[in-house]
Amino acid sequence: MRHKRATSKLGRTSRHKESLIANLTVGLIQHNRITTTLAKAKVMRPFAEKLVTLGKGGSLHNRRLAVSKIGDRAAVKKLFSDIAPRFKDRKGGYTRILKLGFRKTDAAKMALIEWVDGAVVTEVVPAAAVAAASTTEAKS
Numbered sequence: 001m002r003h004k005r006a007t008s009k010l011g012r013t014s015r016h017k018e019s020l021i022a023n024l025t026v027g028l029i030q031h032n033r034i035t036t037t038l039a040k041a042k043v044m045r046p047f048a049e050k051l052v053t054l055g056k057g058g059s060l061h062n063r064r065l066a067v068s069k070i071g072d073r074a075a076v077k078k079l080f081s082d083i084a085p086r087f088k089d090r091k092g093g094y095t096r097i098l099k100l101g102f103r104k105t106d107a108a109k110m111a112l113i114e115w116v117d118g119a120v121v122t123e124v125v126p127a128a129a130v131a132a133a134s135t136t137e138a139k140s
Helices: 014-031 038-057 060-070 073-086 127-139
Strands: 033-037 095-102 109-115
Touching: 014 033, 014 038, 014 060, 014 073, 014 109, 033 038, 038 060, 038 073, 038 095, 038 109, 060 073
Parallel strands: none
Antiparallel strands: 033 109, 095 109
16 A cells, blocks of 8 residues: 555656656756656656755755765756755745646646746747757758
8 A cells, every 4th residue: 555655656666766856857957947747747846846955055965965866966066056046035846837738649748847937938849849940950
């Protein structure tokens, strides 16, 4: 029985799930906004927000804890120097999840997760359109 188990298993082993969440969080730190499934975004949100809380502390111990959780020193550096100072006066709720609809291939619920202080996205451009635009620019 799974009584009082807070997070979803996401159909993975525990180590695979931890690695997935860490990689998604690194992507969020690097790009400030990522598109993923709604279930993954909901599982990732508390993990990312706890890292921001560590970043607000700013000590060497907190840095080492963050590196041990996500394993990417460059992402931790950006988290501590750029992202955490933006939220110094905020007590929580550092991320926002916007529902995007369903994925075409398997009808999975998609979501956009981003930092709260960023601009609100009113229109999401499909990834295929972005790729097509970049290839036409490269040819020009």
